[in-house]
Amino acid sequence: MSPSVRLQEMIRVIRSARTQGEERGIIQRECADIRAQFRQGDNGERSHSLAKLLYVHMLGYPAHFGQMECVRLIASPRYNEKRMGYLGAMMLLDEKQDASLLITNSIKNDLSHSSQYVQSLALCTLACMGSAEMCRDLAPEIERLLRASNSYIKKKATLCAVHIIRKVPELAELFIPAARSLLSEKNHGVLHGAVVLITELCARNPDTLDQFRKAVPELVQIMKGLVTSSYSPEHNVAGISDPFLQVRILRLLRILGHNNDTASDAMNDLLAQVATNTDSSKTAGSAVLYETVLTIMDINSESGLRVLAVNILGRFLLNNDRNIRYISMTSLQKIVQTDHNAVQRHRGTIVDCLKDQDTSVKRRALDLSLALVSAVNIRSMMKELLIFLSTCPLELRSQTASGIFNAAERYSPSKRWHIDTILHVLTTAGGDVRDETVPNLIQLITTASELHCYTVHKLYRALVKDISQQSLVQVACWCIGEYGDLLLKGECEEIEPVQVTEDDVLEALETVLQSHMSSPATRGFALTATMKLSTRITDNVDRIRSIVSIYGSCIDLELQQRAVEYNALFKKYDHMRAAVLERMPVMDKNSPGHTNGDTSGEIKEPDPSKPKPVEAGLLSEPASQVCDLLDLLGGTDTPLQPKPAPTITPTTTSSADLLDLLGGLEPIPVPTVTVYEKNGLSLKTQCDKQTETDVTVTLIASNSTQSDITNFTLQAAVPKSVQLQMKAPSGNVIPAHGLGQVTQTVLLNNPNKVSLKMRIRVSYSHQGAVHQDTVQIDSFPSLGWNCQPSINPL
Amino acid sequence: MVNKQGQTRLSKYYEQVELGKRAALEADMVRGCLARRKEECSFVEYKDYKLVYRQYAALFIVVGITENENELSIYELVHNFVEVLDKYFSRVGLTLQLQVVMFKSEKR
Numbered sequence: 001m002s003p004s005v006r007l008q009e010m011i012r013v014i015r016s017a018r019t020q021g022e023e024r025g026i027i028q029r030e031c032a033d034i035r036a037q038f039r040q041g042d043n044g045e046r047s048h049s050l051a052k053l054l055y056v057h058m059l060g061y062p063a064h065f066g067q068m069e070c071v072r073l074i075a076s077p078r079y080n081e082k083r084m085g086y087l088g089a090m091m092l093l094d095e096k097q098d099a100s101l102l103i104t105n106s107i108k109n110d111l112s113h114s115s116q117y118v119q120s121l122a123l124c125t126l127a128c129m130g131s132a133e134m135c136r137d138l139a140p141e142i143e144r145l146l147r148a149s150n151s152y153i154k155k156k157a158t159l160c161a162v163h164i165i166r167k168v169p170e171l172a173e174l175f176i177p178a179a180r181s182l183l184s185e186k187n188h189g190v191l192h193g194a195v196v197l198i199t200e201l202c203a204r205n206p207d208t209l210d211q212f213r214k215a216v217p218e219l220v221q222i223m224k225g226l227v228t229s230s231y232s233p234e235h236n237v238a239g240i241s242d243p244f245l246q247v248r249i250l251r252l253l254r255i256l257g258h259n260n261d262t263a264s265d266a267m268n269d270l271l272a273q274v275a276t277n278t279d280s281s282k283t284a285g286s287a288v289l290y291e292t293v294l295t296i297m298d299i300n301s302e303s304g305l306r307v308l309a310v311n312i313l314g315r316f317l318l319n320n321d322r323n324i325r326y327i328s329m330t331s332l333q334k335i336v337q338t339d340h341n342a343v344q345r346h347r348g349t350i351v352d353c354l355k356d357q358d359t360s361v362k363r364r365a366l367d368l369s370l371a372l373v374s375a376v377n378i379r380s381m382m383k384e385l386l387i388f389l390s391t392c393p394l395e396l397r398s399q400t401a402s403g404i405f406n407a408a409e410r411y412s413p414s415k416r417w418h419i420d421t422i423l424h425v426l427t428t429a430g431g432d433v434r435d436e437t438v439p440n441l442i443q444l445i446t447t448a449s450e451l452h453c454y455t456v457h458k459l460y461r462a463l464v465k466d467i468s469q470q471s472l473v474q475v476a477c478w479c480i481g482e483y484g485d486l487l488l489k490g491e492c493e494e495i496e497p498v499q500v501t502e503d504d505v506l507e508a509l510e511t512v513l514q515s516h517m518s519s520p521a522t523r524g525f526a527l528t529a530t531m532k533l534s535t536r537i538t539d540n541v542d543r544i545r546s547i548v549s550i551y552g553s554c555i556d557l558e559l560q561q562r563a564v565e566y567n568a569l570f571k572k573y574d575h576m577r578a579a580v581l582e583r584m585p586v587m588d589k590n591s592p593g594h595t596n597g598d599t600s601g602e603i604k605e606p607d608p609s610k611p612k613p614v615e616a617g618l619l620s621e622p623a624s625q626v627c628d629l630l631d632l633l634g635g636t637d638t639p640l641q642p643k644p645a646p647t648i649t650p651t652t653t654s655s656a657d658l659l660d661l662l663g664g665l666e667p668i669p670v671p672t673v674t675v676y677e678k679n680g681l682s683l684k685t686q687c688d689k690q691t692e693t694d695v696t697v698t699l700i701a702s703n704s705t706q707s708d709i710t711n712f713t714l715q716a717a718v719p720k721s722v723q724l725q726m727k728a729p730s731g732n733v734i735p736a737h738g739l740g741q742v743t744q745t746v747l748l749n750n751p752n753k754v755s756l757k758m759r760i761r762v763s764y765s766h767q768g769a770v771h772q773d774t775v776q777i778d779s780f781p782s783l784g785w786n787c788q789p790s791i792n793p794l
Numbered sequence: 795m796v797n798k799q800g801q802t803r804l805s806k807y808y809e810q811v812e813l814g815k816r817a818a819l820e821a822d823m824v825r826g827c828l829a830r831r832k833e834e835c836s837f838v839e840y841k842d843y844k845l846v847y848r849q850y851a852a853l854f855i856v857v858g859i860t861e862n863e864n865e866l867s868i869y870e871l872v873h874n875f876v877e878v879l880d881k882y883f884s885r886v887g888l889t890l891q892l893q894v895v896m897f898k899s900e901k902r
Binding site: 237288325360361 | 802805817831834836837864867869870871874
């Protein structure tokens with residue numbers, strides 16, 4: 001049996017294996033065969049065995065024992081074996097294997113071989129798996145081959161050069177002159193390779209960009225030739241002459257024209273011509289048009305051209321082919337920031353794409369729709385988005401919900417509409433919204449005081465219908481607690497009146513309390529609401545007392561604590577109950593990191609409103625009485641805070657909240673550390689904000705000498721992987737006697753999470769003399785509430 | 795290239811990926827592509843790459859590309875590639891086909 005048949009036979013046998021185990025058995029037998037073959041030494045069968053081994057490797061089985069055989073085969077004079085050896089090298093060897101070093105010499109010899117096929121084999125292998133040392137050794141050879149007369153070799157050599165540049169960027173200068181001359185080739189293969197090479201060169205080094213900008217006219221010529229040429233059978237793909245080369249050239253033009261006016265001007269005509277002449281009925285044409293659009297958007301093109309580009313994208317949107325719709329939306333997403341109006345024209349089509357079958361298309365359409373929302377079209381867009389929310393796939397729900405909230409916040413035409421929208425979202429997708437939606441919504445409701453009646457009615461109805469959506473239930477409970485009296489009054493201009501009795505309300509709240517669907521946070525809300533109602537309603541106070549006392553022995557600590565405190569309010573502090581449970585004042589909208597700052601915000605608000613002094617007074621008195629029960633949380637000011645309940649209940653919040661509960665109502669002052677003190681000039685650092693990868697540090701300089709310090713400048717240096725951004729200093733004169741300070745904020749971005757070090761050089765003039773000094777700050781803590789850099793003055 | 799059952803028929807890596815990780819990576823990608831229905835488009839977002847896939851009878855060809863590559867042109871390239879293989883396949887034996895596959899992939 002001739003060996004090549006055996007390869008095919010082996011493949012047939014493997015594919016006929018019915019189970020994975022059977023296949024593994026066959027493969028093992030074959031591998032044993034192959035290994036025996038290799039050990040036998042030189043006969044005509046080696047290449048065939050290697051071929052079989054490579055097939056086995058493609059299927060995913062280990063084939064490392066073939067590596068030495070590859071090396072041997074490469075060195076063989078026979079073309080068959082050489083070819084198989086190189087193929088094996090490309091598949092089995094990579095720079096981590098030791099055997100790869102052994103073939104360097106063979107490659108070197110083969111690069112100067114008389115047969116072009118052998119040369120090309122060597123070039124391909126080098127381009128595929130050449131390590132940095134191999135590349136460095138052989139780069140001059142490659143450069144020589146770039147000037148060879150044979151276009152077959154030139155093509156391979158250019159691709160090899162691309163690989164070399166990727167591996168060893170310093171060798172780039174070697175190839176620049178050759179690359180330039182290659183642009184005048186006729187052969188498309190070589191041209192394509194040359195364009196790739198130039199793209200790679202420009203990407204690595206911005207200086208080469210300037211050099212190659214001079215080649216723009218040449219590139220424009222080539223493109224023109226391609227676009228206007230008649231049918232050329234060897235390069236034709238679906239009616240377009242070599243679309244792959246066209247796309248490559250367009251991409252290179254994009255890189256060259258980016259941020260450069262002269263180059264962009266030279267390209268304008270060409271781009272217009274390509275855009276109008278290319279036939280987009282087939283995908284190949286659309287690919288070229290797409291690349292043209294991307295290029296137009298990226299360079300400094302004139303506005304007519306940009307409009308043309310957006311129109312092309314709009315045409316794509318109406319195309320039947322899903323792929324084309326998808327990419328047009330992707331590119332519209334990129335340009336919606338800059339050319340907002342142009343994209344608005346296609347809003348209708350984009351919104352229709354929300355209903356498409358494909359998830360990727362839907363996701364893109366969602367992103368675009370959210371970007372296109374503006375004050376003008378908010379109502380209609382919101383309608384569409386809400387319909388989308390009810391039908392959209394699960395993975396897009398939370399994104400849609402948060403997008404809707406953002407849009408509603410920015411552009412809502414009226415408070416009532418805003419509240420309606422949020423309620424709608426909560427009823428449809430309450431489980432997928434983020435946690436801070438609840439306090440945000442509550443804050444919004446408190447500000448819309450004329451709508452309290454309306455809101456509470458709506459929420460009550462929603463609550464009665466369905467108590468499974470936690471966020472909705474939480475908001476509803478809070479509102480019923482606050483505005484229960486409005487609910488019970490029964491009348492409201494905007495909804496048909498429904499008579500709600502106190503029993504109904506308490507019934508609803510009790511259901512929430514007892515339902516197994518309610519989370520502990522929700523139960524907390526419900527309990528507090530029940531308590532608040534004790535001052536708002538008149539008849540069923542006893543019922544409330546009994547509910548509250550039942551939960552005094554609840555297993556859940558939070559509920560138990562609340563129940564006990566409320567009980568205390570009923571018994572010992574009944575006289576204070578009314579004051580404690582009064583309506584909450586309107587909350588300030590603080591930044592997201594400050595959800596619990598609401599607590600402190602209220603106490604510190606400058607305009608005094610009645611509950612506050614009462615609150616502050618109350619806190620100290622009963623605190624001592626109930627503190628034996630409060631050792632659980634340790635803080636003595638945690639009790640008797642039914643008002644800020646909504647901000648404390650989400651116990652899933654960050655450590656910031658917990659620390660606030662423990663440490664009191666004042667925010668912890670951020671410590672400053674002195675890093676440098678000499679000659680009366682002292683430099684302090686203060687860490688303001690910290691996340692996993694970003695640190696914001698403020699440097700404060702002050703002067704305790706008799707005379708001013710002028711021309712004060714700071715320079716900072718950080719380790720390589722850290723990015724440093726220094727904001728403008730507050731000034732460069734530090735007044736004497738510590739009367740003033742100069743501050744400068746520094747932003748550090750530390751994506752690799754290396755240990756942060758910073759070296760700061762200060763230079764200033766003092767009493768006529770110029771001083772300079774350097775300080776090194778050695779470590780900032782990677783995590784932690786307190787920021788204490790350790791210092792090492794040089 | 796994978797078949798309908800998800801078995802890899804051919805894989806080509808342009809960056810170094812360890813052998814052990816390759817199988818897991820391929821399985822993951824393929825799972826994403828095979829699960830797509832006919833009406834869905836051929837571009838999938840996967841981690842920080844994009845996958846362009848095309849189905850030819852029982853064979854799926856999946857290409858992973860970076861963010862700034864033109865997806866449509868890769869789509870066309872895949873088709874071109876298959877056409878070329880088609881022309882060769884009918885005439886030459888299997889061993890040479892492997893060669894052709896390798897050499898064609900070089901030309902990105």
